[in-house]
Amino acid sequence: MARVTDEQVDFILADFTKRGIVLEDLRDDLLDHMCCIIENEMSEDDNFYRFYEYVLPRFFKEELAEIQRETDNLLRFKNFYSMMKMLKLSGILTVIFSLAGALFKTMHWPGAGMMIVLGGFFFSLVFLPLLIALKMKDDASKVDKAVFALGFFLAMVMAIGLLFKLMHWPGANILMIGGTVSFTFIYVPIYFFSRYRRPELKFNTAVNTVLMLACGGIFFSLFNLSFSKKYLDSMKSQNLEIHENSLLIYASNERLLAATDDSLAKQIHLTTVELDKELEQVAEALVEDPKLHHTQDNAKEIKEKIKTYNAVISTIKDDKITAVDLAPLQVFDRLDAELKIRILTNIQQQIAINENLYLTAL
Amino acid sequence: MYSSELIKGTLKTIVLNMLKEHGKMYGYEIAQKVKELTDGKIQITEGALYPTLHSLEKNGELDIEKQFLGKRVRKYYSLTEQGQQTAAVKVNELTDFINTMKFLLDLEPKISNG
Numbered sequence A: 001m002a003r004v005t006d007e008q009v010d011f012i013l014a015d016f017t018k019r020g021i022v023l024e025d026l027r028d029d030l031l032d033h034m035c036c037i038i039e040n041e042m043s044e045d046d047n048f049y050r051f052y053e054y055v056l057p058r059f060f061k062e063e064l065a066e067i068q069r070e071t072d073n074l075l076r077f078k079n080f081y082s083m084m085k086m087l088k089l090s091g092i093l094t095v096i097f098s099l100a101g102a103l104f105k106t107m108h109w110p111g112a113g114m115m116i117v118l119g120g121f122f123f124s125l126v127f128l129p130l131l132i133a134l135k136m137k138d139d140a141s142k143v144d145k146a147v148f149a150l151g152f153f154l155a156m157v158m159a160i161g162l163l164f165k166l167m168h169w170p171g172a173n174i175l176m177i178g179g180t181v182s183f184t185f186i187y188v189p190i191y192f193f194s195r196y197r198r199p200e201l202k203f204n205t206a207v208n209t210v211l212m213l214a215c216g217g218i219f220f221s222l223f224n225l226s227f228s229k230k231y232l233d234s235m236k237s238q239n240l241e242i243h244e245n246s247l248l249i250y251a252s253n254e255r256l257l258a259a260t261d262d263s264l265a266k267q268i269h270l271t272t273v274e275l276d277k278e279l280e281q282v283a284e285a286l287v288e289d290p291k292l293h294h295t296q297d298n299a300k301e302i303k304e305k306i307k308t309y310n311a312v313i314s315t316i317k318d319d320k321i322t323a324v325d326l327a328p329l330q331v332f333d334r335l336d337a338e339l340k341i342r343i344l345t346n347i348q349q350q351i352a353i354n355e356n357l358y359l360t361a362l
Numbered sequence B: 001m002y003s004s005e006l007i008k009g010t011l012k013t014i015v016l017n018m019l020k021e022h023g024k025m026y027g028y029e030i031a032q033k034v035k036e037l038t039d040g041k042i043q044i045t046e047g048a049l050y051p052t053l054h055s056l057e058k059n060g061e062l063d064i065e066k067q068f069l070g071k072r073v074r075k076y077y078s079l080t081e082q083g084q085q086t087a088a089v090k091v092n093e094l095t096d097f098i099n100t101m102k103f104l105l106d107l108e109p110k111i112s113n114g
Helices: A006-018 A023-042 A048-059 A065-075 A080-107 A114-136 A140-164 A173-193 A201-221 A228-259 A263-290 A296-313 A336-362 B004-008 B009-023 B026-038 B046-058 B081-104
Strands: B060-068 B072-079
Touching: A006 A048, A006 A080, A023 A048, A023 B004, A023 B026, A023 B072, A048 B026, A048 B046, A080 A114, A114 A140, A140 A173, A173 A201, A173 B026, A201 A263, A201 A336, A228 A336, A228 B046, A263 A336, A263 B026, A296 A336, B004 B046, B009 B026, B009 B046, B009 B081, B026 B046, B026 B072, B046 B060, B046 B072
Parallel strands: none
Antiparallel strands: B060 B072
16 A cells, blocks of 8 residues: 655645645645545555546546535535625625715716715625625634724724715814824724735735725825914905995995985895894804804804795896805805804895995885 | 435435444545445435534534644534434335325335225
């Protein structure tokens, strides 16, 4: 009976690996099986390599990797294939929707918001969770699985945050910044230290770590770029200018009003003054304390006044006199102080001009 | 030798029953034993045997005992408690199936009133 030597064992192992048997347990089984065949069936004077080549085709129909695939198929859980299909589908949909959304957004075509939301939805709530679920069922070690799952989870948080930011939904900042900080400063180090000691992963780990740190760093600094001091100052001075212009128009309106006894003019003046007082009050409060929160009550009050104002204005037949748009006030509470003041001063200016237009047309 | 199509559906039952009858066995041993018992009529191919063994093990039907032989490892498979039950169920099922097939293919006509 021939005895399989250690070199021959190494040879068989290497050949099995080369032929696609990567599952270690399976490789051990097949190796022992092959050795048994050789030891039991090979005649003393036969050549090991020739006999090996002769026996091997018994193991498969077309190639040895069949056994590995068949084992994989049997070991996978039930929903594996449908999950893979979903993964592919949601991946493709994510790419299509986000690319189309980006294009539509830059071109200002309708439907951009919808596409971006769908793209973000498929990515963060279908694609990434599926990826986590599939990764958890993988053959990788528990640590690897946990590390990857954490990474995908943080990616999910960041993607959802980005989506919220794009859609101006509340909570975006905390999601984005929280996700990015934990990704860059917690996940990346964990990823690096859990992998760099393994020689086969070392290079890829180093490259990926650098890439992820760079991306995380860029994201982090981008999120922290609120608009610059220069921009803020120019906003302020513009707001002031608009306000002063409005005051001049008001002064002119007072003079014109004194010269007429049109009853509608008086009514317009009254509602204008009423609304202006409210606007002035809120604007002053904001100038005094730019961090003033909870301005939604003010916005509601202003909206009511605008509705009364618009009702009066609508009786005038003049194309140049326009009703005040309520839309900017819908998001009022979420805006920055200077932007809030800009909205208020714009309305102030508009109603001043409206009154002026009416008075000068008399 | 029977076609692999025929063997495929019964392989799990064969493997479980072999282990039930003979205690712990390794892969090559199972294949050889089956071949020997059936006069070479049933030859389990490596491509079918090992995927089946691995899936049975994953489902908790089999236990593994490793024996190191120099550089290689021999894995002895044996039935777990659950495996014992499954083996019994599978054998009963197959017996029933064989009887049904006999009847269906008219090899053993039942006594009728005619």
